[in-house]
Amino acid sequence: MASQTEIADNVIEIVQSALEYYGEKEEELIPILAKVNRDLGFLPQEALEKISGVLKIPKSKVKSVASFYHMFSTKPLGRHVIKFCENAPCHVAGGREVWNALQEATDLQAGETSADGKWSLLTTSCLGLCAVGPVMTIDGDVFGNLTADMIPDILNRYE
Numbered sequence: 001m002a003s004q005t006e007i008a009d010n011v012i013e014i015v016q017s018a019l020e021y022y023g024e025k026e027e028e029l030i031p032i033l034a035k036v037n038r039d040l041g042f043l044p045q046e047a048l049e050k051i052s053g054v055l056k057i058p059k060s061k062v063k064s065v066a067s068f069y070h071m072f073s074t075k076p077l078g079r080h081v082i083k084f085c086e087n088a089p090c091h092v093a094g095g096r097e098v099w100n101a102l103q104e105a106t107d108l109q110a111g112e113t114s115a116d117g118k119w120s121l122l123t124t125s126c127l128g129l130c131a132v133g134p135v136m137t138i139d140g141d142v143f144g145n146l147t148a149d150m151i152p153d154i155l156n157r158y159e
């Protein structure tokens, strides 16, 4: 993920490259947002404004799309991003206790990033791994069959 300074330097360039890749068409809004989010780690305001201007979509609509989907973030994320599956199969497999343990261990609520920039705690919809629920990912590493007492050890693996 890019640092804040790099983001400031690169944001327009990255938006431009997403616009060129998908074309300057309104129906490509979501793929464009996804590419920029992937490349920058989040969707800064400047990016949303630029996309709104080029695609001629009202800023309010671009912002509401950017904040609606779990896969997008409009705020910079922490160095490590936890995504916890919040759907029913994981929930009934004990997800509530694991989620509580995650909140306690990170001292965060859903959608928050720690003040030291280490953790972001996000929820996600089904990851397609319901058979091994509860499930979470950290920076793309997958953890299944979770129990609350596994959480401190797992988090300790990340600096």
Ligand code: FES
Pocket (backbone or CB within 6 Å): 085, 086, 087, 088, 089, 090, 091, 125, 126, 127, 128, 129, 130, 133, 135
């Ligand atoms: S419901 Fe959690 S992975 Fe499918």
